[in-house]
Amino acid sequence: MQEPFFLPSWPPSVENFFWYGALLLSAGIAGELVERWTRQPRMMGWVLAGILLGPHVTGAIDVSALAGMSSLIHLAMGVLLFELGQRVDLSWLRSNPKLLGTSALESGLAFALMFLVIQLFGKPPLVAAVAAAIGVSTSPAVVLAITQDQRAQGQVTERLLLLTALNSIYAYITVNILIAPLATEYRGDLVTILGHPAYLVFGSLAFAAIMARSTLEILRLLGRREETQFLAIIAMLIVAVWISIALRLSVPLALLGFGTMMRTFDRGRHFVWLNFGRLGRIFLILLFSSTAAYLDFTFVPAGIGIGLAIVVARFVGKTAGVFALARPSGLPYRKAWFLSLGLMPKSALAIILVNQTAMLYPEFRPLMATVMMSAILILEFAAAPIMQLALIYSKEAFEEGKN
Amino acid sequence: MPTVLEFKESEMFSMGVELELQLVNTRDHNLTAAAPDLLAIVKEKAHTGDIKPEITQSMIEVSTGIHKTHRSLLAELRSIRTLLVTEARVLNVGVSGGGAHPFQHWSERRISDRPRARHVSGLYGYLAKQFTVFGQHIHIGCAKGDDALFLLHSMARYMPQLIALSAGSPYYQGVDTAFDSSRLNSVFAFPLSGRAPFVLHWNEFEAYFERMRTAGIVESMKDFYWDVRPKPEYGTIEIRVCDTPLTVDRAATLTAYVQGLCRWLLSQGPRDVTEEIYLAYTYNRFQACRFGLEGEFVDVATGMRRTIAEDILATTETVRRALGNEAALYEVEEIVSNGNEARWMREQYAVNRSLPDLMWRQVLRFRGEEGKT
Numbered sequence: 001m002q003e004p005f006f007l008p009s010w011p012p013s014v015e016n017f018f019w020y021g022a023l024l025l026s027a028g029i030a031g032e033l034v035e036r037w038t039r040q041p042r043m044m045g046w047v048l049a050g051i052l053l054g055p056h057v058t059g060a061i062d063v064s065a066l067a068g069m070s071s072l073i074h075l076a077m078g079v080l081l082f083e084l085g086q087r088v089d090l091s092w093l094r095s096n097p098k099l100l101g102t103s104a105l106e107s108g109l110a111f112a113l114m115f116l117v118i119q120l121f122g123k124p125p126l127v128a129a130v131a132a133a134i135g136v137s138t139s140p141a142v143v144l145a146i147t148q149d150q151r152a153q154g155q156v157t158e159r160l161l162l163l164t165a166l167n168s169i170y171a172y173i174t175v176n177i178l179i180a181p182l183a184t185e186y187r188g189d190l191v192t193i194l195g196h197p198a199y200l201v202f203g204s205l206a207f208a209a210i211m212a213r214s215t216l217e218i219l220r221l222l223g224r225r226e227e228t229q230f231l232a233i234i235a236m237l238i239v240a241v242w243i244s245i246a247l248r249l250s251v252p253l254a255l256l257g258f259g260t261m262m263r264t265f266d267r268g269r270h271f272v273w274l275n276f277g278r279l280g281r282i283f284l285i286l287l288f289s290s291t292a293a294y295l296d297f298t299f300v301p302a303g304i305g306i307g308l309a310i311v312v313a314r315f316v317g318k319t320a321g322v323f324a325l326a327r328p329s330g331l332p333y334r335k336a337w338f339l340s341l342g343l344m345p346k347s348a349l350a351i352i353l354v355n356q357t358a359m360l361y362p363e364f365r366p367l368m369a370t371v372m373m374s375a376i377l378i379l380e381f382a383a384a385p386i387m388q389l390a391l392i393y394s395k396e397a398f399e400e401g402k403n
Numbered sequence: 404m405p406t407v408l409e410f411k412e413s414e415m416f417s418m419g420v421e422l423e424l425q426l427v428n429t430r431d432h433n434l435t436a437a438a439p440d441l442l443a444i445v446k447e448k449a450h451t452g453d454i455k456p457e458i459t460q461s462m463i464e465v466s467t468g469i470h471k472t473h474r475s476l477l478a479e480l481r482s483i484r485t486l487l488v489t490e491a492r493v494l495n496v497g498v499s500g501g502g503a504h505p506f507q508h509w510s511e512r513r514i515s516d517r518p519r520a521r522h523v524s525g526l527y528g529y530l531a532k533q534f535t536v537f538g539q540h541i542h543i544g545c546a547k548g549d550d551a552l553f554l555l556h557s558m559a560r561y562m563p564q565l566i567a568l569s570a571g572s573p574y575y576q577g578v579d580t581a582f583d584s585s586r587l588n589s590v591f592a593f594p595l596s597g598r599a600p601f602v603l604h605w606n607e608f609e610a611y612f613e614r615m616r617t618a619g620i621v622e623s624m625k626d627f628y629w630d631v632r633p634k635p636e637y638g639t640i641e642i643r644v645c646d647t648p649l650t651v652d653r654a655a656t657l658t659a660y661v662q663g664l665c666r667w668l669l670s671q672g673p674r675d676v677t678e679e680i681y682l683a684y685t686y687n688r689f690q691a692c693r694f695g696l697e698g699e700f701v702d703v704a705t706g707m708r709r710t711i712a713e714d715i716l717a718t719t720e721t722v723r724r725a726l727g728n729e730a731a732l733y734e735v736e737e738i739v740s741n742g743n744e745a746r747w748m749r750e751q752y753a754v755n756r757s758l759p760d761l762m763w764r765q766v767l768r769f770r771g772e773e774g775k776t
Contacts, residue, residue, distance in 0.1 A: 089429050095492040151511075153428075153436040155494060224757040269760055273431035330444045330493040395439070398513060 019065050020072060020286065026053060027289035041384045043145045046288035047295075047348070054293025066293055071245075073290050076283035077349065078241040078255040079234075081168070083276050084140045085259020088165040098329035099159070103166045106321025106343065107136045111174075113313035121306045123371060126185060127364075130178050131371045134350050135314050137171035138164040140256075142345035142384050145284050150388065154396035156335050160342045165260060167343075172253040176200040186361045204249040208257030211240050212265050215258075220270045229272055234279070291348035295380070299373035307374025314375075318343045338390040345387050346379035407616075408609045408624075410548035413469070413638030415669075417544035418476060418662045420654055421466040422647050423457055423537040424487070424769075425504055427497040432762035434461035434507040434535070437496040438515065444493065450486050451479055458520050459512040459535045461504075463487075469544065473659035473731055480651035488770050497766035500654075501744065502537055502572030502586035502646025505758040509533045509576070519625075530593065536586040537647040539569060541658045542639040543665050548605025550669065551633045555599060555640045556676045557668045558661075559684060562630055562644050563691035563700055564718065567711045568735060569645035569657055570695045571744030574758060583695030583745035586646050587688070595621065596628040601678040608633065630688075644688075649744050649768045656738075659731035667722045679704055695743050712739050 030045035038044075053060040093100045114135045118128035143164045147157050176197050183192045215236045222228050237255070244254040262271055276283075300307075319340040326336035350372070391397040428435040438460045445454050453466045465483050470476040491498045512532040514524040524531040545551040570583035582588070590596050602608050615621045624632060634641045642661060648654045682703040690698030696712040709717075716739060719732045752761045767773050 087430060089495060092429070092495040095495070153513075155437075155440045158428075158495060224755060224760070269755075269757075269763060272757065272759060330440075330490070332443055335440075395516065396436070398511075 019061055019069060023050070023053065023061065023069075023289050024282065024285055027285050031285070041142075041146050041388050042149060043142060043284075043288050043384060044381065046285050047292040047380060050289035050292030050348075051295055053289075054295070056293070056296050056298070061293055066290065069286075069290050072286060073352070074245060074251055075238065075241050076287040076290075077352070078237055078251060079276065079280060079283045080141055080144060080287060081252055081256040082233075082237055082240075082259035082262075083274075083280060084144055084161065084165050084168075085256045085261075086263050086271070086274065087161050088260055088263065089162075090260065090264045092162065096329055098325045099162065102159075102322060102325045102329055103163050104321075105324050106163060106318045107167045107170050108317075109321045110314045110317030111136050113317040114310050117309045117313040118306065118371060121309065123306075123367070126178070126181055127367050127371060130175060130182070130364075131310070131368060133171055133174035133178060134372060135171075135310060135346070135375065136174065137168040137346075137350070138343045139345040139347035139349060139379075139383075140164055140168055141284060141287055141347050141349055142387065143342070145288070146345075146384060146388050146391065150391045150396075151398035152391045152396040153398070154394065155331055156338045156342060156391065156394045157396050159331065159339055163339075163343060165256065168256055169253070169260075172250055172256070173201050176204075176250055176253065182361055182364065186363060200250045201253070203247065204244065204253040205257050207240075207244060207247065207249055208254050208261055211236065211254075211258045212261035215262060216266055216270055220268070224270070224272050226272055226274070230274055233274060287349065288347065291352060292380075294351045295348050295377060296369070296373060297377070299369050300377065303370045303372075303374035306371060307378055310371075310375040311378050315340070315344060335394055338394040341390040342387045344379060344383035346376050346383060348376060348380060350376055407613050408635050410545075410551065410605055410633070410635040411638040412546055413544035414471070415544060415546045415550070416662055416666050417469045417471055418658050419467050419469050419542040419544075419637075419639070420476065420480065420658050421464055421540040421542070422480075422500070422651070422654055423462055423464050423539075424647060425499045425501060425537055426461045426463065426491070427499060427504070427762060427766065429495050429497055432497065432759040432766070434504050434512070435496065436460035436513050437491075437494060438463050440494055441487075441491060441496060444490050445486065448486060448490065450483060452483050454483070454487070456515045456517060456520070458515060458523060458531055460515050461507075461512065462535060462537065473655060473662075473729070476658060477652065477655040480655055484651045484769070484771075497763070499762065499765040499769050500537070500571065500647045500649040501748070501765050502570070502584055503575045503589075504535070504537075505574035505748075505762060506577040507535065509535060527593065533589055533592070536572065536589045538586065538643055539645040539647045539654050539657065541642040541645065541661050542634065542637060543642075543662060544637075544639050546638075548608065548633070548635065549603065551635075551638075551640050552599075552603050552605060552608060553676060554665050554668060555631050555633060556601065556603065556680060557672065558631060558640070558642065558664065559598065559680050560702075561664055561718070562642075562684070563687040563698065563711050564715050565642065565657065565661070566644050566688065566691035567694075567696045567698060568660075568715070568738050568743060569648055569653075570692070571646040571649060571748065573745040573748055574752070574761070577758065579749075582693050583743060584646050584692045587644065587692050590628055590643075593628045595626055597630070598681065598684065599627070599629050599632060601681065603676070646744065649747070649765055650771070651769075653734075653738075653744070656731050656734040659729065660735050663722050663726055663729055663731060664718070667725050671725045695745055696739060715739050 027046040027049040030049040031042035034040050034045035035042045051057055055063050111132045114132035115128050118131055143160055180193050180197045218232055219229055240258055244251050322336050322340045426435055426437040438456050451468055455464045457464045467479045487498050509532045512535045514520050566584055572584050572586040575585040600611050630644045631642050683701045687700055691711055698711045700711045700714045701708045719736055723732050751764045
């Protein structure tokens with residue numbers, strides 16, 4: 001008998017939208033379960049759902065489905081980095097310049113130590129440099145998710161957000177610059193070597209500046225009503241993400257720059273502070289769960305030693321940087337500990353950064369993965385709960401019924 | 404027999420000020436729980452006066468030492484202001500005056516981590532968080548408890564003036580309340596608010612306090628939330644109706660005005676104070692909170708009615724004739740002609756129709772950087 005034409009073939013073919021829904025729902029449920037049973041950050045559940053559904057475990061969401069979601073991941077990442085950027089008040093660095101010193105020290109020392117340690121494991125200097133540069137950044141996604149979940153307020157929280165935005169900017173810029181020696185090694189023409197990093201860094205920042213100026217102009221005309229501004233910002237974010245993809249700029253650098261410049265250029269305070277609220281939450285969940293699908297445990301056996309070494313080097317570097325200027329910058333040592341622990345998180349978003357670099361030079365990919373995958377996995381699961389505890393013990397988290 | 408509530412003698416008409424101040428973030432200018440961090444760094448700097456936590460973590464209270472003159476009080480207030488503003492900038496926190504935050508939501512406030520705050524929160528529940536309002540407390544020194552009680556009750560007649568002159572909480576929880584001072588409505592919710600019992604001799608007051616204490620209603624004078632209360636351990640009366648002004652200069656003006664009033668009341672003012680002074684008290688108080696300087700003042704004894712502004716101008720004239728031309732009197736008259744803080748706030752809000760923007764203008768005004776928007 002002929003199959004009825006009105007029934008779908010099995011398994012039914014579904015478009016990407018289905019996967020967004022499936023991932024969002026399972027990650028949402030997993031997040032609630034983790035919170036309820038273990039009192040750990042919900043984002044651990046989002047990550048677990050992504051890993052379980054991803055191509056490396058059950059394969060429910062396979063590589064092609066993941067590839068189909070990449071535009072959404074870009075948008076989610078854009079919204080997230082913009083949100084972090086607009087929370088950062090660069091004028092604070094002017095009234096407290098020692099914070100800029102703290103930022104330079106924690107990033108610089110962490111970079112130097114990771115760079116040394118990776119070379120001690122016999123990896124080439126270029127791999128060590130790219131990996132260390134990626135390691136400099138604290139996960140913006142984890143920091144935003146947990147500070148929001150905990151409704152944290154205080155110096156640990158504020159400095160965590162500021163330092164995270166800054167070290168992410170350093171990391172994106174450094175990785176882009178390191179493309180120059182990469183090109184020297186794998187391709188070698190002078191235009192690529194000098195032109196590409198310059199285009200990525202200056203192009204992305206110039207684009208961010210143009211977007212910030214024009215958005216502020218639009219907001220000035222629209223007025224300060226929050227709903228109107230929210231709509232305009234979301235629209236401009238979609239535009240910004242797709243233009244920077246089309247122009248082959250660095251999406252993270254452009255969007256983080258966009259957010260930061262919006263706040264910095266806004267002398268007339270036309271930009272009301274936006275809480276991305278539930279929409280931001282949806283983007284965060286999708287970002288965590290979909291990027292987690294990229295986490296690949298097969299690299300762990302070969303990389304666990306170097307992974308642990310990177311984690312330790314990174315912690316030592318960041319902690320030394322935070323403590324060096326803690327007192328002069330107005331932070332008691334007790335809180336400096338919490339800030340250092342808070343700077344630990346790293347998420348699978350870093351993998352995207354690795355993949356983007358690797359995509360240009362495929363030879364580079366397996367090398368980077370062995371070095372970074374274990375470190376990222378360790379931090380993805382260990383650092384977020386530690387950061388949450390740091391906020392609770394520093395008494396900056398809002399505890400229902402207690403304060 | 405040792406007295407239960409000894410009134411410590413202090414120099415007559417000496418004065419001191421406490422100001423409750425708001426701590427806001429620089430992002431959306433909402434209140435932020437910055438008090439523990441700010442107090443930790445301020446503690447390490449040499450300063451006069453006292454800087455303390457308050458009921459919730461987005462408030463701090465500063466207090467001055469004891470002063471005889473307007474000039475020295477102003478100098479100390481300015482130096483405390485400069486210290487606070489400098490240290491707050493290190494932490495990226497804004498400090499502001501004003502009787503209430505214009506758009507904070509009380510449920511988001513955090514009770515301070517100290518025994519007194521936890522006690523008040525445990526007893527009063529949500530009222531404690533709603534008590535995130537900001538007042539100026541004026542202390543006037545008295546030699547004897549009887550003088551304190553005489554001044555406390557005589558000053559009742561002038562409470563509407565002080566409320567109207569300082570009123571600076573027109574916006575509350577995101578709306579224009581139509582009041583010039585909405586703050587005092589938050590105080591009213593407490594069962595022990597209102598006014599002190601009408602007694603004029605310190606031993607009678609002690610007896611009253613002792614009865615309340617043995618009945619288990621209060622433990623200390625702190626439990627009374629009266630508009631004016633005696634503070635026997637300082638040897639002062641404490642006037643608590645003023646909203647915290649937007650500048651320390653105005654806080655000094657109001658204090659010096661009260662000092663002048665007390666001096667006049669005790670030297671040349673009416674000597675016979677009767678409970679009749681309270682007949683129209685809550686009516687006049689409401690008029691002052693609601694309408695500010697344009698509110699109506701009724702004197703039940705004489706049947707006189709006039710605006711609070713007119714009443715102030717008549718008072719400054721009388722005091723000036725008795726005590727000479729003091730700067731505070733002139734400055735008070737200036738407030739009457741230029742409007743109070745509530746009027747300034749409504750004008751500033753009108754510029755951009757944004758409460759966060761208004762809040763930032765208040766921060767700049769407190770810093771003395773107005774105009775640098």
